[in-house]
Amino acid sequence: MTTAVDVRVTEQSGIPVAALDGEIDLANAADLRNQIFAMVSNAAPGLVLDLSGVTYLDSRGVQLILELAERLKMRHLKFRVAMPEKSLIRRILLLTHVDAVVPLDTSVSEALAMIRESP
């Protein structure tokens, strides 16, 4: 049994967007990481991780984002994480200084714009 979480991948203007819904914890973080790694191709300019639908994220979720960032950096891909300004999980990401490694945006469109604009 795993904690309930949905992964949906869409492509917006050639950039893959992985949207997660539900809760991320010890029970499903490893499985999620493998799923997301598998879906990002080297041909893409980068990845947007949309956490707007995530209601809970623990330190394993934090670790997942950090690992993802490291992996994408090695492949020279851009990586941004989006969630609303008032999201409760933003506080967790700030407390663990994820924002120092991965830029946090308030929406997917903002994240997509940042990827497209950057050189």
Next chain:
Amino acid sequence: MMPRVLIVDDDPALLEALPETIRLRMPGTVADTSAAAAAALQRIATVDYDAIISDIKMPGMDGLTLLAEVRKVRPDTPVLLITGHGEHDLAIRSLRAGAYDYIQKPIDREYFVASLGRAVQVRQLRRQISEQQRALADHAGRLEETVQERTSELRRTIEQLRALTDVAAAIHGARGVEQVLRSVVDAACRVSGAGLAVAGFYRGTNHADSLADPSRWSVAMAPDTPAGEVTQADLAGIFAALCAGERSPAELPEALFAPLARVAANGDGPWSSFFALPVRSREGQPLGAIILARPRHVFAPEVRVQIEALALQVAVALENTLLYERARGTAETLQRSFMPEHLPEIPGLALSARYLPGNQEAVGGDWYDVLTLPNGQIGLVIGDVAGRGVWAAAVMGQLRNALRAYALEGNPPALIAERLAGLVDDRTMATLVYLIIDPETRNVRYLNLGHLPPLLVSPAGVTPLDAGAPPLGVRGVVYREETVTLPAEATILVYTDGLLEVRGESIDIGFARITGVLERCAGAPVDELVENVLAAAHNGRMAEDDTALVALRLAPLSPARLDIRLPAVPSSLAQMRQALRRWLRAAGVSEEDGYDVLTAVNEACANSIEHAYGPTDGLFECELALRDGELTAVVRDIGRWRSARGLHRGHGLKLMEALMGEVEVTAGRAGTEVRMRKRVDQRQGVRV
């Protein structure tokens, strides 16, 4: 045979002349003579003459008297009387007295020879006829004797067959070892006239040690309770010797039966005559033994034959019993393995469940299940596969496992029903109810597939949730889930039909009976409620059918305190958070502070889970208390011993410190304890 005649006359001349005439005219006929009637009678007594010729007038006994005497001793012998010339009266008297003919003097030789010849012929014919008649009578007598003999033989055989058939019916109709053995000893006494019968049923191998092990033998005796001391070990010793097969039962020493000789039954005994034999399976494996005892007379050979026939019947019955025991054992084991060993402990959720096997021979396909779903909601299942025995238990297991898998993926009831419907084949008919209960909102989503309706029990009354679909196995059904909101203090009761059905009663009576009890105990703790319902439903008797029931109630959480205890497995985290969220909300903790507490406690719990050995070894415990705006959270390892550990990995400790402010880690004897404290904002109105 040569004809033989006797001539009686006091006249010596005639005694000479007549034999001469006979010798000449009737060759081959022997003629004896006698000069006096008295002497003639003596000869007649010893010789069966073909004819007697006698003068009427003789000194001493006359001819008529002689005729009367001859008629007495030789009624079939013709007597010819010789009368004087013209003595017609005398001639007629002699004929009336039974003479064959009379010969007048002077004797006409032609007439004499002709008359005597006829007399001898008649006599010989009569003798022939009577001999034939005798032979016929003899034959008829023998025939009747034979028929009677055969008839009684047949009757005996029929009686034996009937006795054996009765015995077979009794033995094969018996259920379980005890009943089979009892019918065997009763039958053995009836068939053999024994005063004491002992039968043993053996569960074990051919090995001598095992055979002599008293605990492997089930024993029955007739009469039921004989006086005197014979122990299970004594009997096992005798049975073992019988089954060992080293010697035929007839060759076993008399002394072997000594322990039984002392036993007295109905004032009978001591026993000196024993007949015993082992009972074996077709493969020759020992199944049991029969011992019969009588006071004196040995058992007749035909009785032995009958008991041997009985032993064959017993073998079949005992083999069937063994097979049945194994089958029932398998089905029971299978079925038990599908029942949850422990109900999940969910804070604020009171659960009570029972499974009672019915008195039927084979277990049914009833099951229940309580699941914690990935989102922290509760899945409640009750179901019943039609049929009994291993097959029903196996189908039940498939359905139960499939339902579990689909439910734990978080699927809605209608989708689960659709998938289960695709799993069952045409031979299967199963009913079930699946409910998803959200402890936070008290919302219940459910789907009933032909099962008895779940009952909402509250002090205000008992409401059946009637909506439902046909049972699994019915094709082409579109499933639609129902919803209901669980009233405060209400209990959901799900059950199988064993709870309602008492033989010979309509299900409505069963409903009425439990409804009354449920209304009375609606407020009682769920365990008490379940016990009371069971007591009322079965009235202290064993139900016909298996009975499964589960009662579930959402209890309000105390804002002052929350205790959670869960298995140290990753999936417990979602459950823990579910309970903690409910509590934080009930305690009026602000959303932001609540989230901090939730995350910090989750980190401590995740740490405990990562250090547990194996998937189900340990447990962890969370204790939360709230007093005057100060929240204390303690998370500790419990259950199996775990080595003390630090909290160095990843971001866990960092997060806990950042979120709570005060974090203290102690390595205790049973493992690690994390103690955290935080001042929280509490909504107005919630004061603890």
